[in-house]
Amino acid sequence: MLFLLLALATNAFSQARKIINFDNDWQFIKDDVPGAEKPEFNDKQWRTLDVPHDWSIEGSYDRANPSGRGGGYLPSGIGWYRKTFEISKADAGKMCSVEFDGIMANSEVWINGKSLGKRPYGYISMSYDLTPYLNFDKPNVIAVRADNSIQPASRYYTGAGIYRHVRLVSVSPTHFTHWGTFITTPNASASKAVVNLKIEVQNNGKAGDYKLQIDIVDNKGKVVKTVESTKNILAKGTGLFTQDIEIGNPKLWNVEDPNLYSAVAKLYSSKTLVDNQTIPFGIKKAEFIAETGFWLNGKNIKLKGVCLHHDGGAVGAAVPLGVWKERFKKLKEVGVNAIRTSHNPVAPEFLDLCDQMGFLVMDETFDTWTAAKHNGEKGYNLYFKEWWEQDTRDLILRDRNHPSIVIYSIGNEIHDDLSYPEGYKAYKMQEDVVKKYDNTRPVTMALFRPANSKVYLSGFAEQMDVVGQNYRENELIAAHEAHPNWKVIGTENTHVISQWLALRDKPYMAGQFLWTGYDYLGEADWPETTNNQGLFDRAGNWKQQSLQRDSWWSPEPVVHIVRKSDNAGAGNWVADWTPSDFDTYDNAKVNVYSNCDEVELFLNEKSLGTIKKPADDSPREWNVTFEKGTIKAVGKNNGKVVAQEEFASAGKPTKIIIEKSNSTLSNNWDDVSFITATIVDDKGVRCANADNLIKFTVSGSGKIIGTDNGSIISHEDYILPEKHAFSGKAIAIIRATKDTGKIEIKATAEGLDAGIITVEVVPEKKN
Template sequence: MTNFKTNHLRQLPLTFLFLFLAVATNVFSQARKVINFDNGWQFTKGDVPGAEQATFNDTQWRKLDVPHDWSIEGPYDRANPSSRGGGYLPTGIGWYRKTFTVDKADAKKICTIEFDGVMANSDVWINGKHLGKRPYGYTSFTYDLTPYLNFDKANVIAVRADNSIQPASRYYTGAGIYRHVRLVSVNPTHFKHWGTFITTPVATISKGVVNLKVEIDNKGIAGDYKLQIDILDNKGTVVKTVESLKNIAANATGLISQDIEIKNPKLWGFEEPNLYTATTKLYSGKTLIDNQSIPFGIKKAEFIAESGFWLNGKNYKLKGVCLHHDGGAVGAAVPLGVWKERFKKLKEVGVNAIRTSHNPVAPEFLDLCDQMGFAVMDETFDTWNSAKHNGEKGYNLYFTDWWEQDTRDVILRDRNHPSIVIYSIGNEIHDNLSYPEGYKKYKMQEDVVKKYDDTRPVTMALFRPANSKVYLSGFAEQMDVVGQNYRENELVAAHEAHPTWKVLGTENTHVLVQWLALRDKPYMAGQFLWTGYDYLGEADWPETTNNQGLFDRAGNWKQQSLQRDSWWSTEPVVHIVRKSENAGAGNWVADWTPNDFDTYDNAKVQVYSNCDEVELFLNDKSFGTVKKPADDSPREWNVTFEEGTIKAIGKNNGKIAAQEVFATAGKPSKIILTQSNPTLANNWDDVSFITATIVDNKGVRCANADNLIKFSITNSGKIIGVDNGNIISHEDYLSPERHAFSGKAIAIVKASQDSGKIEIKASAEGLEAGSIIVEIVSDKK
């Protein structure tokens, strides 16, 4: 049972959170209450008549916390209605219920519930009263509970989520309340939900101008209300305070627009993603009646036709990836720590931009992009009215009735994130895009975007424009930025025929020629690779996962990430790969251990490197030095295989800059464990990836080992998912065991206590077991 008197804040950067708490402690009971509503739900699968009623008996239901994705619990089945799009995982109806109380002291306040996302076709009730329905599982929404609440008595929230109408998507969606939930209590006069818009019309190293447009809903009495705005830097220091007075009539909305000058601001950028916080306080007389804190960045981002993308006066290439919303083994309910680990690896490869393909992401995903310095293409829809194969019963069923509200809510929620540099309102749309009829559908969405945020350009990911004739009909020339998926030569030709067009590769493959289109054409603003990580769904059985990512589900490097590292990294890199089968057959792999020593003779070897020259050695015998090709192609050798050690040394200006060494593995001997995160706090978002690697007696990874690895963990922690990256594996993600793939498997671990140590062990028959310790900390700076 949740007591409404417990105060929790939505996750903020810790420096801001501590300051906010210090400022608000003495007056918080008078102002806004934001309460984490994730814990203590009852859940059941299947449709249950009467479950919306407050008197319904749910004591036999499963107790759990949200975010929760029940689809990832499986099992995989080729006959599941989700089919290839949803990755053959189960679908259907799920019910959630939660009982809570509200203090009578809050009876004069307005109480709302905020859902960051429910998949899908959600219906919500409070005490048996229907609050509303939202078909689109990716949008955040809120409902007013006030008219139906009991004070000092039990209240029941009931949520029905239905994704049984299949096939609903071309990729995995998840199922249930898979994002965070909050209860919010405000005074009758309060800041409007998503009603504060922060822009930076001037952003230079000497001067920043921050504009806040603040909407105030007055459901109380008419009168004068004072707005105080404090601007805090990234250390929590107040750098500017301004005040405004506004007379607001009863049952009216007041708008205050305030320009605030910041001298010598710390700009938000890729290398230094500096953040400020606007803390707004609303007073009636001397009484604080509402308060909120919103992080933002001071920046100037623009697309220029002849020279591409500019940020704070510097020309950059957007080196981007597309990301779906699933987190592999955790499904659609993704702890922020999973994204942190993924973002770190993307940064290591040189990625600086992310496309949210093809739907709105969780708000904390964008918070992380702000904090880590990624530019974002914020995308709304994969379909408009026309259906797509393997997703025939998707958003196309709801677009006509819901596109405007969903678009509005996405823009209002996301527009204060400095990471967002462009909006996309569609991906490979199959509707008729002929001009002017087709353009009207594009323009009506663009107009809604610009109504709520006119500071960023709008695009869409055009699909085969040479076929749809959008480059010839007049459609494309009306777009702020022309975005195209693949066929880079068409986009290059389109710009060169229309030099005033701003152009961007919205979806691209990993091949060299496509990288050169970005590298060598100044007007190409950027590319978004398909994809950054392998994702669930869009695969033909027995495959369950689309494997076009730079990294696999488990975070393992792949051939394309190693090569991309040589093209995009600013640090010297050397990566060795070989063809897995004899004489250039098979896949590219990064090891020196063939799966069949008897038949492996001719090893085709490539080295990906940005160094001036690379020399290859096998058992200390040199196979020659190759200089860096002008077209960034890999350096290649044909080598007669020998057991031992292969080494590549990269040099710049004659000095060693980077090197890589692989040794031939012997028989599997033991398991070694490594951790991505040596400390964990006991919260939903903090995780550590524990990697189990099977090695020989010299510590060399046994790349062909596929032993069944069994993980165990002490009671101070819990395993929330296991994986190995194998796209044809149908093993249970929630089981504590997994077969190794390429000699490795992972367990994703959380803390379940507030202090102590977590010991994780991994064992396999015939191998020496491995163990590792993760420390539990009370908080993490």
């Protein structure tokens, strides 16, 4: 009987609110097709696919493409999606909506031929009510048109199509309002916390008393507190439940231990469950203080941040969560603890991952207001006046429960006239909308050349919660020292040492966000297709700036060797001991990046001397007469070896070795594994100059979803299962296609021994 009662309760709970994954089995065509919104339209010849889907990344690079340098010279145009589905007559009393996490761009959505609305901003999430137009026990047709033909639309790559997840949601007439729950922690300490919940209920049913039960559940699944309250809600009206819940000895959310709780809310009419929702949250206290910068739970820390664009390299804008997991792991390894969502709303699961992995977030709205920017003249500036308020509101309502978010930004390098008072009025109206829906976090913007725009003198900056500035750190330092009550942060910064020292040595500097964490598509001049200012390249390879940043930001002892690629200090910094021409390379300029007290360098086991750690964190430098063999750097603290790195000169390429980022996968769109193929000599040393064409083949329960090599001048298609090696390496990203089995991946190149590896497919874990 107990098991029967539990089964009935679980079934009732699941029936109160249905959330159905709506990603599968869409029909797609890259064309503008008249009449495609009509349910009777014949789409049988269209391509069947699952979303998220970015049709732009499937295309080829072409300098003549209208997207231009901003869009990375990838295709633009118009695409249509259609999906046929049925709703049971048993659900006729429910309210049904479709939720899109993002459609790029200028989208319009229809259900059974009825237009539900348009949305120009491709980064914003949206929900449409289907209820008045549904057929029951008969086919329904959703049609979506995405128009990316208006170019140039952006200074950086946007992607195209239904590039984020879609859900079908059905609820009772009386239900929790979409994004209507707001959770804050006005008091948070290690001994006690107060969790405040404001939960809005929309009553499209009968007037009456409704009971709200809230369970606070910790990260182990234990219910730590339960509260109930009752409210009478009028028919066609709304009711707002407000509840303060005290939690003793809470587990605080922070960057080292991102502890999460869940608020499980259940709404009852009498004894009938009418709606339910579960919202994760964190208990924390975050604040910016003018004199000392940023504080989290009473601890003064620096925001060591990066800016991230929304593309994932080879997968374009349709980024599986597994790609972000791999990227976040590397960012954590290099010491990054903060992310700026430059310059637009991100996918909701991106913020979920920040919550789970302990990243602090600057959540940003727009790259433009009304003034156009070069190479993006037909972007959001065309729509700002009509849409800024709704887009800002929707971003705040959607994102405000994420504990990772500590500050909002409402603009990046805005080219509108910011002179006082007109410019501040434009800023203030946006700030007011943010604080109407979330008054617990400060608001900033990334000021552009403020000394030129006079915002430090006009009264604009002094009215900002936190003054954010891109680059020109000395201006920001001078501004704070002239106005010690100003809270300041670097919203965009380069990788040079002077900008790091501005953060390290100025206690009032709350943090900085490097441009960028990863190389991103677009904003590059042909033949380049990718902006390469990232700590890591598109394929996830370490670069000179990530190796150096590791020595500044990592809490662990590190040693990294780099050399100039060409003779006598010419060329680029590379991390190997294999010059492209041994005959002409005799003077090697070598740098070692390290946070160790002292570093000793060895060439073929002969010491080249020891250098102590410079006070300004600059690299240790050696001029080395090149010899084939090995170069090794040894780092010591208090005389003890704590870190070392060694490179050997590579011989002739003989084989491919292959590695995997994940040894198991589940049949889930978001779950991927990075397969890295490296060309090596017979001793296993990477052949850094090898550029062989590597062909990937997959058999069994998986497929390749993209290939890459990280080269900013490669014009090879990402959807092809082959890539020329860049610095001796190439990657394939794979996904499972079945619920169980094995995936065998093989990497081959002419004249080399092949590399083979397997990944196991396991059943997906259910929450």
